[in-house]
Amino acid sequence: RKEVEQDPGPFNVPEGATVAFNCTYSNSASQSFFWYRQDCRKEPKLLMSVYSSGNEDGRFTAQLNRASQYISLLIRDSKLSDSATYLCVVKNRDGGFKTIFGAGTRLFVKA
Amino acid sequence: GAVVSQHPSWVICKSGTSVKIECRSLDFQATTMFWYRQFPKQSLMLMATSNEGSKATYEQGVEKDKFLINHASLTLSTLTVTSAHPEDSSFYICSANLGAGEKLFFGSGTQLSVL
Numbered sequence: 638r639k640e641v642e643q644d645p646g647p648f649n650v651p652e653g654a655t656v657a658f659n660c661t662y663s664n665s666a667s668q669s670f671f672w673y674r675q676d677c678r679k680e681p682k683l684l685m686s687v688y689s690s691g692n693e694d695g696r697f698t699a700q701l702n703r704a705s706q707y708i709s710l711l712i713r714d715s716k717l718s719d720s721a722t723y724l725c726v727v728k729n730r731d732g733g734f735k736t737i738f739g740a741g742t743r744l745f746v747k748a
Numbered sequence: 749g750a751v752v753s754q755h756p757s758w759v760i761c762k763s764g765t766s767v768k769i770e771c772r773s774l775d776f777q778a779t780t781m782f783w784y785r786q787f788p789k790q791s792l793m794l795m796a797t798s799n800e801g802s803k804a805t806y807e808q809g810v811e812k813d814k815f816l817i818n819h820a821s822l823t824l825s826t827l828t829v830t831s832a833h834p835e836d837s838s839f840y841i842c843s844a845n846l847g848a849g850e851k852l853f854f855g856s857g858t859q860l861s862v863l
Contacts, residue, residue, distance in 0.1 A: 671851065680841055680854035681792070724791065736782070736843075736852060740791040 638663060640737045643725050647743035654715045658742050660708040660725030669728040670701055672710045674721045675741065681724055684710075715746045751775055754842050754855025761832055762863055769827045769858045771842035777822035778844035782852070783815075786839040798825040832862045 643660045650656050662670075670687040685692065687699040687708055698711040708725055725739035751774040759767050771781055779800045784792040796817055797805040804817035816828040829836055841857040 678839060678857070678859060680857050682854075683851050686851070736794070738784075738792045 639740070640664060641725055641727050641739040643723075643739040644742050646722075646741075647745055649745045649747065650715055651747055652715055652717060654746075655711065655713045656715055656744065657712075658710040658723050658725070658744075660710075660739055662706050662708070662725075662727045662737075664727070664729050664737075665706060667706075667727045667729050670708050671726040671728075672697075672699055672708075673724040673726050673738075675724055676721050681726075681738075684723070712744075715744075717746050717748060720744055720746045752778075752842065752844050752853045752855045754858060756858055757856060758859040758861070760861045760863065763833050764831055767829045767832055767860060769829075769840055769842075769860075771825045771827070771844075771855050773823045773844050773853075776844075778825075779822060781819060781825040781842055781844045783817065783825075783827050784841045784843070786841065792841065795827075798827075800825075829860065832860070834862045836860065837862045 641662050644658055648656055672684040673681040674684045675681040685694050685699050687701045689701050689703055691700045696713045700709045712719055722741040722743045724741045727737045729735050753772045753774050755770055761767055781798040783795045785795050786792045794807050795810045798817045798819040800819045800822050806812045814830055819825040837860055839857050839859050842855040843852040845852060
């Protein structure tokens with residue numbers, strides 16, 4: 638079993654749609670959680686950190702459920718520019734902080 | 749904000765040659781940098797953790813003699829792919845933390861194509 642698992646993609650949605658990504662992690666001692674966005678052949682860019690209380694940044698809402706070891710990302714009112722791969726990222730303290738990336742979920746937003 | 753510079757952006761080389769990729773932290777000191785590899789449609793896989801002034805820590809299955817890492821200063825880490833073969837063709841990317849638990853800052857990545 639992979640340490641971080643994400644929904645298989647791709648997601649194809651029309652502009653204006655709401656789309657949700659799910660992610661689960663296996664290490665109950667994981668410390669920090671993030672969503673990154675990666676465009677093709679580019680470096681990942683931090684979209685947002687994820688906190689147990691849930692957090693929102695404009696059209697993006699992230700949730701963390703430590704009991705279920707589950708992370709989600711909700712994108713409302715999708716834009717064409719949201720088309721990218723979304724990576725679920727978990728940091729574990731394994732003799733120093735180790736960052737584990739999910740395989741990513743590809744999103745295509747169509748006009 | 750913190751910036752990590754990586755170059756070259758892309759390399760095309762013949763099989764059997766060695767390729768060096770540089771990763772620099774531009775406005776902060778990075779005692780630790782990370783090297784990842786990403787094959788098409790797959791996630792970033794950590795190859796090794798580069799430690800300033802000491803030996804790198806390699807992930808299981810990564811050949812340390814093939815992927816040489818040098819972290820000679822607080823702002824520079826290099827990855828050398830020795831005797832590259834077509835199966836080494838991939839997107840290589842480095843990153844650094846500002847501190848433990850902080851978010852990662854990524855270099856822009858290097859696309860390596862071995863003919």
